[in-house]
Amino acid sequence: MSEHILNICYLVASVTFILGLKMLSNPASARKGNLVAAGGMSIAIFATIFLYRNAETGEHLHNFGWIFCGLIIGGIAGTLAAKKVKMTAMPEMVSLFNGMGGACAALISLVEFNHLSKELALNPGSEFIASSQSTVLIIVLGLIIGSVSFAGSMIAWGKLNGKIKDFSFTGQNVLNLVFLLVALVLGAYLVTNPLHANFIYIIFILALLYGVLFVMPIGGADMPVVISLLNSFTGVAAAFGGFLYNNKVMLTGGILVGAAGTLLTILMCKAMNRSLKNVLVGSFGGNKNAVATGAGAQGNYKEITLSDAAMLMSYANKVMIVPGYGLAVAQAQHTCHELEKILAEKGVEVKYAIHPVAGRMPGHMNVLLAEADVNYEKLEEMEQANDEFKTTDVVLILGANDVVNPAAKTDPASPIYGMPILEVEQAKTIIVNKRSMKPGYAGIENNLFFQPKTSMLFGDAKKVLQDLCTEIKTV
Amino acid sequence: MDKILEFISANQQMIYIVILMIFVGIEVIGRVPSVLHTPLMSGANAIHGVVIIGAIIVMGKAEADNYLALILGFLAVVLGTLNVVGGFVVTDRMLEMFKKKK
Numbered sequence: 001m002s003e004h005i006l007n008i009c010y011l012v013a014s015v016t017f018i019l020g021l022k023m024l025s026n027p028a029s030a031r032k033g034n035l036v037a038a039g040g041m042s043i044a045i046f047a048t049i050f051l052y053r054n055a056e057t058g059e060h061l062h063n064f065g066w067i068f069c070g071l072i073i074g075g076i077a078g079t080l081a082a083k084k085v086k087m088t089a090m091p092e093m094v095s096l097f098n099g100m101g102g103a104c105a106a107l108i109s110l111v112e113f114n115h116l117s118k119e120l121a122l123n124p125g126s127e128f129i130a131s132s133q134s135t136v137l138i139i140v141l142g143l144i145i146g147s148v149s150f151a152g153s154m155i156a157w158g159k160l161n162g163k164i165k166d167f168s169f170t171g172q173n174v175l176n177l178v179f180l181l182v183a184l185v186l187g188a189y190l191v192t193n194p195l196h197a198n199f200i201y202i203i204f205i206l207a208l209l210y211g212v213l214f215v216m217p218i219g220g221a222d223m224p225v226v227i228s229l230l231n232s233f234t235g236v237a238a239a240f241g242g243f244l245y246n247n248k249v250m251l252t253g254g255i256l257v258g259a260a261g262t263l264l265t266i267l268m269c270k271a272m273n274r275s276l277k278n279v280l281v282g283s284f285g286g287n288k289n290a291v292a293t294g295a296g297a298q299g300n301y302k303e304i305t306l307s308d309a310a311m312l313m314s315y316a317n318k319v320m321i322v323p324g325y326g327l328a329v330a331q332a333q334h335t336c337h338e339l340e341k342i343l344a345e346k347g348v349e350v351k352y353a354i355h356p357v358a359g360r361m362p363g364h365m366n367v368l369l370a371e372a373d374v375n376y377e378k379l380e381e382m383e384q385a386n387d388e389f390k391t392t393d394v395v396l397i398l399g400a401n402d403v404v405n406p407a408a409k410t411d412p413a414s415p416i417y418g419m420p421i422l423e424v425e426q427a428k429t430i431i432v433n434k435r436s437m438k439p440g441y442a443g444i445e446n447n448l449f450f451q452p453k454t455s456m457l458f459g460d461a462k463k464v465l466q467d468l469c470t471e472i473k474t475v
Numbered sequence: 476m477d478k479i480l481e482f483i484s485a486n487q488q489m490i491y492i493v494i495l496m497i498f499v500g501i502e503v504i505g506r507v508p509s510v511l512h513t514p515l516m517s518g519a520n521a522i523h524g525v526v527i528i529g530a531i532i533v534m535g536k537a538e539a540d541n542y543l544a545l546i547l548g549f550l551a552v553v554l555g556t557l558n559v560v561g562g563f564v565v566t567d568r569m570l571e572m573f574k575k576k577k
Contacts, residue, residue, distance in 0.1 A: 021500070021503050021518065024518045024519075025503065025515055027508065030511060031570040034514075037518065037563070041559055054536060061535025063534055066548070070534065070556060074553040074554065077557055078562075079564050081557075082560070082564035082565040090513070090565065096561075100555070101554070103554050104529075104555040107530070107547045108551055231520050235519070241528075242529075246489070248489075248492065254525065254526070255500065256496050263504060271509055370572040379510075
């Protein structure tokens with residue numbers, strides 16, 4: 001009886017995952033979708049704890065103390081971490097949680113292999129070995145994918161919060177492949193000879209190394225794509241768990257995320273007009289030579305005073321604001337909204353131009369501005385914004401750099417060549433707020449700042465916006 | 476060769492699920508606006524936390540004298556819960572900001 005109820009619970013959970021994901025892809029229903037999936041997950045977890053029976057022995061699960069202890073510790077730590085994290089650090093958090101899932105899958109594989117190898121040692125008959133080969137295969141694959149996802153996510157996490165710097169050396173790609181190949185060959189050997197139990201640890205270490213070296217050379221600007229890819233890896237690792245336990249909900253959830261994650265990765269690459277291969281192999285941002293050659297001929301930039309900037313914006317007909325990571329770092333979204341309101345009172349039309357990959361993640365800016373209660377309709381996507389720049393008097397760039405770099409259109413040698421950008425140079429005047437002249441995240445010099453139309457307004461985005469608000473009020 | 480065929484027919488049901496879910500996964504998020512890329516990734520991240528069920532099974536099956544299994548299983552439960560709970564809470568926080576005004 002309990003087995004049937006468990007199966008129905010799993011069925012319900014699987015449906016909520018599909019439904020939740022579907023609702024998540026529509027702004028109106030997204031939040032509800034998340035709750036639906038969370039509800040399904042709770043059903044699946046508690047049904048497993050109380051109703052699961054071991055297929056061979058028919059026993060219920062035991063060690064309830066350990067299980068609940070783990071759930072409570074993980075639950076509290078997870079909630080606290082997720083509640084405390086600043087909006088700017090969201091991408092890191094997602095990466096960290098993703099890594100936890102990968103580690104979980106890897107640990108399951110290790111324990112299950114350990115269990116199986118004990119049984120094999122007791123009963124080393126060739127028949128039993130043959131019957132457990134497919135299980136070993138599933139365990140090994142789950143281990144490799146889970147470990148790569150874990151190690152990779154940790155590196156991505158460290159890179160996004162600035163603890164780990166880009167690092168690459170010649171022949172790194174080759175060495176990476178060697179690690180992966182050796183892990184796979186050892187895995188294949190283990191499948192044919194499951195008695196060599198210690199091999200599993202070598203495979204584990206090799207997979208971890210591969211994960212580290214795989215993410216290490218990829219530039220920080222590409223981290224969102226990498227996180228999305230690792231996200232789908234973890235999904236696949238979870239699906240191997242489903243195969244291992246003949247558990248449908250793990251399989252459904254895992255494959256669903258694996259497929260959706262892969263598509264999402266490709267969509268993100270498309271938003272930057274780059275192929276996945278290009279992201280993974282061509283280490284973006286590591287190419288400093290192109291920078292040096294381009295920088296010489298650009299001459300000087302000019303600064304603008306706060307009162308001049310305020311004057312310019314107050315008497316404009318249309319102002320477009322281009323937010324970037326600088327806005328997120330300074331937590332200036334509320335002040336930005338303030339400025340928008342003050343300008344609107346003066347009869348200035350204010351809109352926001354949102355580049356799909358502005359900030360550290362696609363949609364990062366939308367989330368931030370939504371937090372500050374900016375009207376959804378004022379956010380223009382790239383194509384619309386590019387049409388509007390022609391009729392714009394002032395473009396105010398707040399800590400964005402690479403997404404407005406004209407080199408993406410004009411300089412084939414630039415590492416971001418081909419990425420669609422916001423064509424701000426079509427506007428009459430451009431005011432750029434940055435903290436300094438340092439290049440942006442991709443480490444490339446920006447021609448835009450040296451154009452006669454452009455003036456620089458240095459300082460922390462929040463401070464500058466506050467001062468601008470005060471100035472504009474007095475105009 | 477025989478083994479592969481045998482494996483496929485023994486796991487037929489599972490393979491059906493895999494194939495169908497690949498299509499469902501692609502179909503379901505096919506037309507997502509770029510605004511929602513981050514929350515969607517985060518939501519998917521929470522859903523693959525379903526791996527926690529494997530961790531619970533490992534933990535619940537561990538014999539009382541098998542310390543390796545107990546410790547690793549416990550760790551797996553903690554990490555899996557972090558993934559699930561943290562993932563859903565972070566996603567909810569992101570989406571909270573999309574709420575309709577007025």
